[in-house]
Structures are given as structure tokens and as C-alpha cells.
Amino acid sequence: MIRKKTIQVILTKDVEKVGKQGTLIKVKPGYIRNYLIPLKLGKIATVSLIKQFELQQKEAEMRQIQFVEKCIINKELLESLDKFIIKKKISENGVFFGKVTKKQILELIGTKLNLAMELNKTQLELPEMKKVGVYIIEILLTTNIIAKLNIEILPE
Template sequence: MTKKTIKVILTKSINNLGEHGTIIKAKPGYIRNYLIPKKFAKMATHNVIHQFELEQKAIDMKKKQFLKECNDNKELLENLGKFTIYKKIKEDGIFFGKITKKQILDLLNEKVKLTTEINKTQLEFPEMKRLGNYIIKIILTNNIIAKINIDILAE
């Protein structure tokens, strides 16, 4: 007795099965009772496979364009040099108030016109309480990180 399997194409990424657009073989009951009703898969016909290939090409083109924009933004940000923020100081080089992500975003938007918008969650920096030079990381995407220098000086 042979075990019958059917080919389906995944419409969503599923752990232990595969990524979106992957063709897998599964048992008919699993497909009929779980994958198709939950819209996790479609039957792998020639038309569906061709449609997914076209969608995959479009997604790849968008990813390449996005990565190019991120690299361009990284170059723009890193070629700017230093930013300067002036603060009133108390004693021992400690200043009043805090430097917030919003202040840094406003400073960046004032100085640079980027092709993609940066939000607060993309900024990483140490707690700034004293005068000095700090490095701020801007995470443009998973593996593209721009670093800018900010000097905090006394007014």
C-alpha cells in the first residue's frame, strides 16, 4: 500500500513546513482539513505556480529597491559629519532635561532629506546625561545600520 501525497503551494509561512510560495507534499486529509480551510495553502496547479513565480519576482524587485534606498540613506547620514545640540548645564558637565528620540528625529529631518522615513524605533543610543560626543545608531534594515555623531555642548 502506497501513501498518497498531494502537492500544494503555501500562501503563508508555516513553521516546520516551509516559507511562503514553497511547494510541499502533504497528505490529503491534512490539506483538506487544515491547510486549505485556514488559507495556508492552495492546490499546486500550473496557473497557481506561475502566479506565485510572478509575485515572487515582484517581491524580489521591491526588496532590491528597498535595499538600494537604505544604502543611499546610510551614505547620506554618515557623510553629514557631526550634529551639535546645545544644552544648559548644571554642574560637573550634567545638563538639564533629556535628549529624546523625537529631538534627534527632528534634527535629522531638518538636516537631511531621506528617501524613506525614519521612525523612533529605528534609533538606538546610550543614555545621555553629560556633555560630550555620542554615537547614535540608525537601524535602516536588519543588516544596514548608519552611525552618526552628536556633540552635546554647553550653551
């Protein structure tokens, strides 16, 4: 019975259908020699490289845990506020002029709170706001951590 030899490789970049960067995989020698090494997609896993890889994995896990904790703290901070108030010019039928923008909301949050992380426009989910009233805005801090903010629009 002939055994096919495989070699352990640490991927230096994401390779489609093979693995993500930093993954330890077993592949055939020809695949390493002809594809992974010439395209600088992987390195042959030596004992020192494997130890270094394990240390990097632990550090990445610790950073991820700290990031999630920071997101939870920010969520509690954001939700601890009762509501934000925005004043707009109103027509007779209760519709306000202009739009409430994501930038405007980010500036409001920045003036009221000192968050441990920077928020950007892509994290905000705004409902359609056209009339005076209270609206709930969702802020996606990270996967599965969403802060909900109340914004009240009042006449000027």
C-alpha cells in the same frame, strides 16, 4: 511497493513547522483536505497558480533589492554629515538638564536631510547621554545596514 501520494500546495498564510506564506510545499492529501483548506492556509498548486507564485517571488525579490539599495543610499547620506549639534542647559559639573530623546534626534535628521525612507524611534540606538560631549548614535536601517551618526551636545 506502495507509493504515498503527495500534492503540491501554495501556503496562503504562515504555518508553523510547515512553511511561510507563499511557499510551495508537498503534503499528503488528507492534510490539505482536513487542515489547510478548511482553515484557508493553503491552495492546491495548479499550473497557473505556480506561474503566479513565481512572478510574485520575482517581484518580491526586486522590491527587496530596491529597498536594500535605498537603505545603502540613506546610510551614505547620514554618515556624510559631520555631526549634529544639540544645545542644552548645563549645570556646574557638566551634566545637562533634561534628556536627549529619540524624537528630538529624528526631528534633527528630518530638518537636515531629505531621506528616501521614513525613520522611526525603534531604529535608533542611543548611548547613555548625561554630560556635554560627542556621542555616536546607531540607526538600524535594515538587517546588516547600520548608519552611525555623531551627535555633539554643547552648553546653551
